[in-house]
Amino acid sequence: MTNGASKALEERLQFESMLADLSTRLVNLAVDEIDTEIERDLKQIAEFLEMDRCNVAEYNSERTLLKVTHAYAAPGVTEMPDIVVNKVMPWYSSRLQRGESLVISSPDRLPNDASEERDFWQQQGIKSGVLIPLAVGGIFLGVVGFVCMQKEREWDDSLVQRFQLIGQVFANALMRKRSEEKLHNAFSEINQLKDLLESENTFLKEEVNLTHVHGEFIGQSPPIKKVLAQAEQVADTDTTVLLLGETGTGKEMLAQTIHNLSLRKGRTMITVNCAALPSNLIESELFGHEKGAYTGAQSKRIGRFELANTSTLFLDEIGELKLGMQAKLLRVLQQKQFERLGGHEPITSDARVIFATNRNLLQAVETGEFRLDLYYRINVFPITIPPLREHREDIPSLVWYFVKSYCELMGKRIDTITKGTMKTLRNHHWPGNIRELKNVIERAVIISPGNKLNVDISPTAKPINDVYRTLDAVQKSHIQKVLKVTNWRVRGENGAAEILNLKPSTLESKMAKLRIKRPSG
Numbered sequence: 260m261t262n263g264a265s266k267a268l269e270e271r272l273q274f275e276s277m278l279a280d281l282s283t284r285l286v287n288l289a290v291d292e293i294d295t296e297i298e299r300d301l302k303q304i305a306e307f308l309e310m311d312r313c314n315v316a317e318y319n320s321e322r323t324l325l326k327v328t329h330a331y332a333a334p335g336v337t338e339m340p341d342i343v344v345n346k347v348m349p350w351y352s353s354r355l356q357r358g359e360s361l362v363i364s365s366p367d368r369l370p371n372d373a374s375e376e377r378d379f380w381q382q383q384g385i386k387s388g389v390l391i392p393l394a395v396g397g398i399f400l401g402v403v404g405f406v407c408m409q410k411e412r413e414w415d416d417s418l419v420q421r422f423q424l425i426g427q428v429f430a431n432a433l434m435r436k437r438s439e440e441k442l443h444n445a446f447s448e449i450n451q452l453k454d455l456l457e458s459e460n461t462f463l464k465e466e467v468n469l470t471h472v473h474g475e476f477i478g479q480s481p482p483i484k485k486v487l488a489q490a491e492q493v494a495d496t497d498t499t500v501l502l503l504g505e506t507g508t509g510k511e512m513l514a515q516t517i518h519n520l521s522l523r524k525g526r527t528m529i530t531v532n533c534a535a536l537p538s539n540l541i542e543s544e545l546f547g548h549e550k551g552a553y554t555g556a557q558s559k560r561i562g563r564f565e566l567a568n569t570s571t572l573f574l575d576e577i578g579e580l581k582l583g584m585q586a587k588l589l590r591v592l593q594q595k596q597f598e599r600l601g602g603h604e605p606i607t608s609d610a611r612v613i614f615a616t617n618r619n620l621l622q623a624v625e626t627g628e629f630r631l632d633l634y635y636r637i638n639v640f641p642i643t644i645p646p647l648r649e650h651r652e653d654i655p656s657l658v659w660y661f662v663k664s665y666c667e668l669m670g671k672r673i674d675t676i677t678k679g680t681m682k683t684l685r686n687h688h689w690p691g692n693i694r695e696l697k698n699v700i701e702r703a704v705i706i707s708p709g710n711k712l713n714v715d716i717s718p719t720a721k722p723i724n725d726v727y728r729t730l731d732a733v734q735k736s737h738i739q740k741v742l743k744v745t746n747w748r749v750r751g752e753n754g755a756a757e758i759l760n761l762k763p764s765t766l767e768s769k770m771a772k773l774r775i776k777r778p779s780g
Contacts (some may be wrong), residue, residue, distance in 0.1 A: 264573045271417075273617045273692065274307060274421070275305075275421075276429050277303065277304075277307060278421060278424065278425065279631070281303070281304075281425070281428065282424075282428045282631070282635065283621075284296060284639065285297075285300075285428055285429075285431075285432045286428075286431075286553050286621065286635075287621075288432070288434075288771065289765070289768055289769065290435065290436050290439040290440070290458070291719070291768050292768070293432050293433070293436045294328070294329060294436075296432075297315060297329045297416065297429060297432065297433075298329045298330070298331060298427075300429075301313040301314070301329060301330070301331040302331040304405070304425070305331050305333065305405070306604060308405070308418075310333075310405050310406065310407055311332065311336045311406060311407055311408035311409060311755075312330075312331065312333065312336055312338070312339060312404075312405075312406045312408060313330070313331045313403070313404065313405050313406075314329065314330045314331075314339040314404050315327070315328055315329035315330070315393070315401065315402075315403045315429060315433075315434070316328065316339070316341070316342075316401050316402050316403075316404070317393075317400055317401035317433070318399065318400065318401050320646040322399075323343055323345050323399060323458075323754045324341060324342070324343050324344070325341065325342050325343075325344045325402065326341045327339050327340070328401075328711070329342055329692055333408075336408055337383075339383075339404065342379075342731065344573050345370065346375075347375060347376075347379050348375060348376050348379060349375055350370075350372050350373040350375065350376055351373065351376055351390070351692060355390075355392050355399065355402060357428060358392050358394055358399070358417065358599050359392070360390060360391050360392065360423060361388075361389065361390040361391065362389050362414050362419055363380075363385065363387060363388055363389075364411055364412060364413050364414060365385050365411045365452065366380040366381050366386075367387065367568045369771030377411075378655065381567055384408050385406045385407070385408060386406075386407050386408060386409065386411045386412070387406065387407045387409055387410075387412040387414070388404060388405060388406035388407065388415075389404070389405045389406075389414055389419060390402050390403075390404045391405075391422050391423055391425070391426035392404050392426065393429060393430040393433065394424055394430055395430045395498060395639050396433060396496060396497050396499055396500075396639055396640075397496075397497050398434070398498065399429055399495065400434065400437075402431055402650065403422075403425065403426050403429055405422060410766050412751035413465070424632070424635075425503075427635055427636075428635060431635060431638065431639055434498075434640070435641075436639075438489070438492060438493075438640065442485070442488060442489065442492070446559065447482060459620045459670060468540035471552055475511060475659055476509065476516050477653065477656050477657050477660050478521060478650060478657075479652075479653065479656065480650040480652045480653050482645040482649060482650045483645070483650055483653060484776055485590075486513065486642060486643075486644055486645070487516070489640075489642045490513060490517050490642065493517065493640045493642075494516075494517045494518075494521045495520065495521055495522060497611050498639055498640050498643075499592070499611075499612055499613070499637055499639045499640065500514075500517060500614070500639070500640050500642060501613075501614045501615070501616070501634070501637050501638050501639070501640065501641045501642070502514060502613065502614065502615040502616075502641075502644065503615075503617075503641055503642065503643045503644070504615075504617060504643060504644035504645070504646070505617050505646045505692055506617050506646040506692065506694070507647075507691045507692035507693055507694030507695055508616040508645070508646060508647070508692045509644060509656050509692075509693050510617075510644060511530065511573065511575060511615070513642070513644060514528070514530075514573040514613045514615065515528055515573075516573070517571070518570075518571040518573075518613075520573065521611065523569060523570050523571050523611060526569060526570035526571075526705055527570065528567075528571045528572075528573055528646065529563050529566050529567040529570060529571070529572050529573065530573045530575065531544060531545065531563050531572070531573070531574050531575065531608075532575045532576055532722075533574055533575065533576045533577055533579050533580045534575075534576035534579040535576075538584070539618040541580070541581075541584055542584060542587065542600055543560060543562065543600050544562065544563060544650065545562050545563050545584075545588070546562040546564060546565075546587075546597045546598070546599055546600060547561045547562030547564075547565055547589075547599040547600065548559045548560050548562075548599050548600035548601050548602075549558070549599050549600065549602045550601075559599075559709075560599075562597075562599065563581060563638060564591060564597060564606075564608045564610055565606055565608055567610035568607075568608045568610055569606065569609050569610075569614060570611070571610070571612075572610040572611070572612045572613070573612075573613045573614075573615070574612060574613070574614050574615070575616075576615065576616060576617070577614040577615065577616050577637065578616040578618035578620055578623055578628075578629060579618075582628070582630065584631075585629065585630045585633050586630065586633075588633065588721050589630065589633045589636060591608070591634060592633075592636050593636070594610065594638070595607055595608060595609065595683070596608075611638075614637045620634050620638070621634070624674075630730045643703055646689070646692050647689040647692045647693055647696065648688055648689055649732070651685050654681075654684055654685050654696070655681055656685060657678075657693065657696060658676065658681065658696070658700060661696070661700035662676070662699070662700060662703075662704060662712060665700065665701050665704040665705075666704060669705070671707075672710050673704060673705060673707055673712050674710050675710055675711040675712065676709070676711070676712045680712060680713075680714050682716065682718070683716060684696070684714065687716060699714065699715075700712075700714075702715065703715065731773060734769065734773060735773040735775060738755070738759070738766070738769065738773070738775060741755045741758050741759055741776060742777075744758075747759065747777045748769060749761045749763055749770075
C-alpha cells in the first residue's frame with residue numbers, strides 16, 4: 260500500500276471513529292444539551308474535513324422559512340443567513356420535500372432550472388456544497404449543509420453517505436428534543452393550572468390531561484400518564500416507535516393502544532414475536548415465500564410486512580433478531596420494498612412499524628449483536644414503560660380490573676379485598692411486572708371459595724438484582740449516594756459534580772430530570 264493510500268485509509272478510519280463517538284453522544288445526551296452538542300459536532304466535522312461553513316437550518320411552523328439554528332463558520336467566513344426557501348431556492352425546495360440531497364461541486368454545474376440557487380450560491384461565495392434533508396418518519400425538519408467557500412471540491416459517494424448518516428443522527432436528536440419540549444410544556448401548563456386552583460383553595464389531584472380513554476392500559480400514576488401522553492403524541496403520525504421496558508410491562512398492549520389511536524385503526528395490527536421463531540423461519544414469516552422457495556414450501560405464503568400494508572406491524576423482542584435479518588429489515592425500513600423468499604419481484608408495503616425490546620440495544624451494538632444503523636433507524640421515538648414496582652400506586656386499580664375480568668369469565672363474584680391482602684400485593688417486588696400480577700390474580704380468583712379474594716403469594720420472593728432496574732433508577736440511586744457523601748454540595752472542589760466527572764450544570768439538569776431533591780430537615 261502506498262503512503263498516499265495508507266494516509267487516506269487512516270483519515271477515513273479517524274472520520275468513522277469520530278462519527279461513531281458523535282452518534283453515541285447524541286443518543287445518550289440530555290435534551291437540554293442537544294443544541295450545544297450539535298454545534299460542537301459541526302465545528303469538529305468542518306475542521307476535520309477542512310470545510311468553511313456547516314449549518315443546521317430548521318423550518319418554521321409554516322414550512323417556508325429555513326432558520327439557522329446551529330452553525331459553525333471558519334474565522335473570516337460569514338454565517339449562513341435565514342432564507343425563505345420557497346423564494347430563494349424554489350428548485351431545491353421541491354426536492355427537499357421529497358427527501359433528496361443536493362451535491363454540487365460548483366454552482367456552474369447546477370441545472371438551468373436552478374438559476375435562483377446558482378445566483379444565491381454565487382452571492383454567498385459558495386464554491387461547493389452538500390445539503391442533506393433532515394427527516395424523521397416522513398416529517399421534514401429542515402436541512403444540514405456543508406460548504407466550501409475557498410475552493411471547489413468533488414464529493415465522493417462514500418462521504419455523501421456519511422453526511423446522510425450525520426443528517427439522520429441530527430434529525431433523530433432534534434425530533435427527540437421537540438417531543439420532550441412539547442411534553443414538558445404540557446406538564447408546565449398543567450402545573451400552572453394546578454397552582455391556580457390551589458390558590459383558590461380547590462384541592463385537586465395533579466394529573467396529565469389525556470385526550471383519550473385507554474381501555475385496558477390501566478394506570479393513573481404520573482409515570483403511566485407520561486407514557487400514555489407520549490403514545491397520544493406519536494399515534495397519528497407514521498413515525499417509527501421503539502417501546503422499551505422489562506418483560507411483562509405491557510409493551511404489546513401499548514403498541515395496540517398506539518394503533519387504535521392512529522389513522523390505521525380500521526385494519527388489524529399484525530404482531531410478530533421475533534424471539535419465538537427459529538432463525539431459519541423468520542425471513543419467511545416477515546417477507547413471505549414463493550412456492551418451492553425451499554424444501555417444504557408447497558405453496559405461496561404472504562409475509563407479515565405484506566399483510567400489514569396500510570396498517571401497523573408490531574415487532575416484539577427485536578433485540579433477538581440475528582444480524583443477517585437485521586440487514587434485510589433495515590432495507591425494508593429504508594426503501595419500503597422487499598422480495599418474498601424465492602421471488603424476484605419487489606413488493607411495496609406501507610406498514611407503520613412499532614418495535615419493542617427488553618434488552619439494552621446500545622449495549623448489544625457495542626458487543627456486535629445489533630447493527631448501529633438499524634438502531635438509529637428504529638430509535639426515532641422511544642417510549643419507556645416503567646416496571647410495576649415504580650408505579651405501585653396503580654396496583655389496586657389493576658387488581659380490581661383483573662378480578663372483575665376473571666370473575667366474569669369464571670362466573671364468580673368477589674367484592675372484598677382486605678387491606679392486608681392489598682398491602683401484600685403492593686409490597687411485592689413483581690419481577691414479572693403486570694403479567695405476573697395478572698397470573699397471581701387469576702389463581703386467586705380460582706382458589707377463593709367465597710366473595711373475598713384469597714391471595715397466595717410467596718412472602719420470600721427476593722427483589723430482583725439492580726441489573727434489571729431502569730437506567731434512570733440506577734443513575735438516580737448513584738447520584739443520591741454521591742450527594743450524601745458530599746453533604747449535598749454540587750459545585751466546587753470535592754463536590755458531587757467533580758466526583759461524578761460532570762459539569763455542575765449537567766448534574767443539576769440530571770437532578771431536575773430525575774426529581775432528586777435534598778431531603779428537608
